[in-house]
Amino acid sequence: MAAVENTLFSPQTAARFDKLVTLYPIKRSALVPMLLYAQDEVGYVSDEVVAEIAKRLDLLELDVRNVLSYYSMLRTKPAGKYNVQVCTNISCMLRGGYELLDHCKSTLGIGHKGVTADGMFSLEEVECIGACCWAPAVQVNYDFHDDLTPAKLDAVLETYREGRGTDVH
């Protein structure tokens, strides 16, 4: 039997959550993975998601919000279809991370944490994404694009705009 009736999530995700809860000695340990999977499915962590996760883990909604607000990769508002995450930590910074960020800002016409009017792209300046060897790097949704220049980045954005990119939604 499912742990929660009338779940928000797809049957697969709901089943995954039912199992996730059983994997840890303390239920609340499943909180962060659950938030991430929920965000992947819903697109962001909505109030309803918070309520359901709190119910699944026997937590107060406040506890869920405390953790949710701690992590910058968890969001409470919808992102664009393609979430462009530009790294500006030291390796990327030295190899032109900020140029990429500025380039994105001007070509997409949005700032940090902004979403384009058509909902296609959103932009985020992020901390190290672990691709220092191939700096500067950008992550779009879960895909990495490295050793970039503004021109190469334009091409990358173009593939997404044409619908040839990977789509986690």
Added chain:
Amino acid sequence: MPDVSFTVDGKKLTAPAGTLLIDACKSAGIEIPAFCYYPGLSLQAACRMCVVRIEKMPKLQTACTTPVAEGMVVVSESPEIAQARKSTLQLLLGNHPLDCPVCDAGGQCELQDMTFKYGAADSFYAEPKNHREEQQWSPVVFFDRPRCILCYRCVRMCGEGMDVFALGIQNRGSSSVIAPNVPAELSPEHLPHVDCEQCGMCIDVCPVGALTSGTYRYKTRPWEMNHVSTICTHCGDGCKTTLGVRSTSEGSEIMRGDNRDKSGMNGDFLCNKGRYAFDFANQPERLTKPLVRQPDGKLKPVSWEEALTFAGNKLRELRDTRGAASIGVIGSNRTTNEENYLLQKFARTVLGTNNIDHHRTADYVTLAVALQGSANRLASQRDVLTAQNILLIGGDPTNQAPLTAWNLRTNVRLNKAKLFIANTDEIKLRRQAKAFIQVAPFAYNSFVDYLAGDDASANSASVSAQADQLSDFRAAVVEAESLLVLVGNELRDGELTRLINTLPNAKFACIADYANSRGASDMGLLPDMLPGYQPLSGSALAEEFHTPAQPGLDMLAMFDAANSGALSALYVVGSNPVAHYSVDPSALQNTFLIVQDMFLTETAALADVVLPAANLYEKSGSVTNSYGDLQLVSKAADKPGTRSDFELIVRLADKMGHPVKSLVPFGKGLRADMGQSRGAQSGEADRHAVWLTANNLEPKVSPFDSFAILDEIQRVVPGYDKLRRLQLLSGNDQHIAPASSGLVQIENRKNLVLPSSDTLFTSGSLTKYSPMLLDIQKHQQREVADHFAEAD
């Protein structure tokens, strides 16, 4: 735990192993500053103020998380440490607004004190301060975010101390913020607020002015108030509240209540009512002039002389023409022991009747009779904090007796006490319980039978509990080596007696509803018992009083008598029976009614004479809490136009032509023989005077000095004979066990206990005169309504 020896600043100290260094130093008089450390709460080590140098450790260590160890050598103050603390302060002050001149905490702010001590006036942080508007989280809780230094005391206090968990921490690093449990996006007006018990503990523990109280903020400065420790007037737990009092043009006014000096049994704990609900005292509806009903049927303000003369003459006339038995007296749960004793003495000696009663909220008579003659079977409030095994049967302390609930939670959390709960409702304290049995509705009787060993009553005792749950529960409770039993006011009479007999080694306490409910009972505001639950005939006191041997009318019988026209007069002191017992106002139309109260309550509105009375915060005396802990009440506020109930009773007796000295033995002079020459009875007030003189206190020679009657209480009320005057006057609590032997079980006695079912936000008739309580009720209702809306 074995003691370990260590050295702090060259001083050799010892402390039990496991003691935290910060506590060990505190006991030795060495102050180590800390913002985040708070005794009794979990450790946080967030503020870095308590850093000390410990030999052989590479870096400065936090004293709040370091347990003392054998041979440890500590330096608590050095230039290096001062510099570290100064840097911490500079960081904290980086975004702290320097609005100290208008901040509520100014003058009693821990950050201010530390800045003063370590001098972090110059700062490396030149960035503009990040201002945020303050937020109102509830009628009593305001949050000023930039002042917050993120010590997390409030979060831990709310979660661990109160078991409410209404506060959390959101975001990360320097943008961390304390967040309430109802976020802006989920509230109707898009402002965050708290859905909680509104106890104000978060405000109390806040070391700075980040959390401020709705009733006190921006009203005054701490140094402009006098601080008076007295006992809260609301529930029967006996919390001490230190009232900040400020002079006004016409008297003095209470500005705030807290117990930061941790002086009472409650430590620093106070609930919503203890902390904020003193505002009834300054309500515009407060009566300040005596009222007498005129021939046209309207109440008219008159002078004290006129009102008292009229009331006294009328009362004497009715006593002489229609007989003492036709007069009834109703006492209060919130007046002092001295006033209660005096009132019953007034009824029994001045009027000559046993028709006296009060709104009973727990069955103390049964408790006293069942436990008579046994030693050490009555529990003190302090036992709740230390007992290893506790049975809570009936009652809901979280709502009705918040200090009891606080002590239970603290005891379970810090001392691993085992709490067993049997209740018809799923009360909140079951979260702390080792075992919880949901008793079937109205089935405490069967449950007590089951505890007593009657297996057949298992099914009727509880519907939901399994057989093995019940038997485990019984085994644990009955076999516990030491047991404290807290009894809610659902259990009375036979059930209570049987429970007491079933657990012969346990200590007992009955939870009552008001500040002096126990005192009212102990002082004999009962138609069938004298003070100390002594019988109406046969005792020395009965002879002294010359009371009729027949029991008088109880509360209900008085109103029946009024209805049938047999009650010629009724004297009500600080009580509102018309509302509590839903008395039909027409019942009292042929009764001469005198009411002493603060407000024109439902009862006072029917009166022929209304005398404006002072409340518990405006008089001195003593009160006894539910557990029998006797404490001093000190006069904090002063309301012109009112008089203490004590004075009014004495004046009424005087106007009836009764010799006042026989009612209140006051004065010194010829009688100053300390009772040696003419027996114990004659020297009463003098013993007090002699004692006062010996202690450099001014001897009171007025008949309105309530302490003048304390000697008599000590002489005639069993249990109170053991009270120690110095303990009382120094504001310490002492446990009174009134159960003497020789008490008589009265057959077919009506116990007439009527629980007032107060919640955290009601306090009997006072509720509607406290704007704060009314505000909070509105706030809470809206929260509940929101939750229902969400559930739909």
